Amino acid sequence: MNAAAATLSPASGPLRSASTFLYRRPTFYLLLLLLPPLLWLGTVYLGTLFALLMQSIYSIDEFTAQIVRTPTLATYKQLLTQPANLDIVTRTLTMAICVTIAAAFVAFPIANYMVRYASPRTKAIFYVAVLVPMWTSYLVKVYAWRLILAKEGILSWLFQAIGAQGLLDAILQLPAIGGPSLSSSYIGMFIVFVYMWLPYMILPIAAALERVPASLIQASADLGAHPGQTFRSVILPLVMPGLAAGSVFTFCLTLGDYIIPSIVGAPGYFIGMMVYQSQGTAGNIPLAAAFSVVPIVLIAIYLSLVKRLGAFDAM
């Protein structure tokens, strides 16, 4: 009798009773866990975002360089009507779209190889190879690329060595995207962007591919689909969520970056550089805020487009 009672009665102790208390009140437990991060998100993240949006509807007095704290759309008007500012938006947007498309094309075969064909060992090596560059300093990588792409750099030396100097010159003479050397052209900037964001594209695609059972691909072939048809009808729709996630990364990162455009590439301004300059040297915080709103709006449009295309249906 006594022994039975001992095994049935709950062990005592403050920790034990606290966990019992939490076990019996799951909602309270959930709140306890979620409250700190929610507070952080609410105040620090959403709060600053709101402060940013507020700044963008202020304007700057052009004579005193003082911020006028009355709501106005003047700063947005300035952003959207001045050709120089519009140029910056178009330039950044075009770059972001090109980088996203190129990254998808480069990343897909790599991810597909990693998931479908590589042995477990090779697969591990590939994952490390994709991740290791992310541990390296961002600035070091960008400067390394500047050396690689420079006029006397490795790449132009390579072109010379294989006797393709003419090809490189022809590429550099392309209007708008060419330049005196790869490191001072939009092509160079594009290459660096694609390299930088590639892991962010490879990993979501690989994760999505991992979730497509091999039997689906076999079933497709079994029913008479050629590899191209299988890719279009089965693999691509099922990998879409991963592709969408990866493209959101590459798109957003390109829209917001200001270091790569200031170290590599042609002198044209990008949104990130404009934000940096407006709030720093120029002290025009409302314009900086308005420029920061542009990527937010573009990403919102992009996500709604992707959603409408059904990229998240298979999730």
Added chain:
Amino acid sequence: MAYAVEFREVARTFGTVRAVDRVSLSIEPGEFFAMLGPSGSGKTTCLRLIAGFDLPDSGEVLLEGRDVSSVPPYERNVNTVFQDYALFPHMTVLENVAYGPRMRRVSLAERSARAREMLDLVKLRGFEDRRPAQLSGGQKQRVALARALINQPKVLLLDEPLGALDLKLREEMQIELRNLQRRLAITFIYVTHDQGEALSMSDRVAVFNSGRIEQMAQARELYTRPRTPFVARFVGGANVAEGEFAQKLAASTQPFAIRTESVAVLAPSDAVASSMVAADGTVLDVQFHGATCRWQVRLDAGEIFSATCNATESARVQGVPGERVRLAWARENMVMLESTPA
């Protein structure tokens, strides 16, 4: 007329494992052919070689007399029902079934009409617009079947198609599959590790063991006349005595099998006719199966033998573990086996 499927000395090796070891077989058009064996015995690899998901290292795979050893799956007139059904999760039931014709660029109206016919055939009318995730296991199975049959294949491959279903549904589907095969008169090749399923459904069964076919015969013959100890154990669940044990038990130089229902359980002192073989032992366990009881007895000669008795029989033995009993069987019921090659 050419065989529906023929293997000539087909071999497939993965690393050091001989998954399929120089297998030859031929399957008649319209036959219900089962490939039976434990996991890793090579039966699924054989199926994959017929479908074209895998290619042989050596030997020839022929479909209707044509060598397809290096032909990709999308150019073979063979369709597969997968173990995990492999339904496309982003398509509706109708789109899944119409997938084959769609890949052959059949018009939307025609392929939808054909897909509806197929859904009628597997009794799934009214489920056209559902997604696979909204179906039960049995319904998914039917969709997979309809999808595989819509291309009117000469050969249908079924890879443990009923493995994930519960017992009652499995028995219903067994009957339905068999009827469907008779009605459509196409060749079914059915891979399973369930010997009951293989015996009850097929015209012929090939028993696989470590990459080879141990015996290929009609179900009844496989059960009554197993050729090797492996077949006797795996297909018949029979007691097998080999080597010294066979010698001690029944003075037999050859290994032999005795089916559990041919073994009687007697009290230790019971007399036995001269046409019978008797062996004493100790009861390990008695399992109640409803109509029958299965006795596990450790014989004094060494090994464990089983006996299946009518459960309602009033035996002179109680059936408690540790009880001494005498097992007896008629000499004529013993099936002589080939020695396992060393």
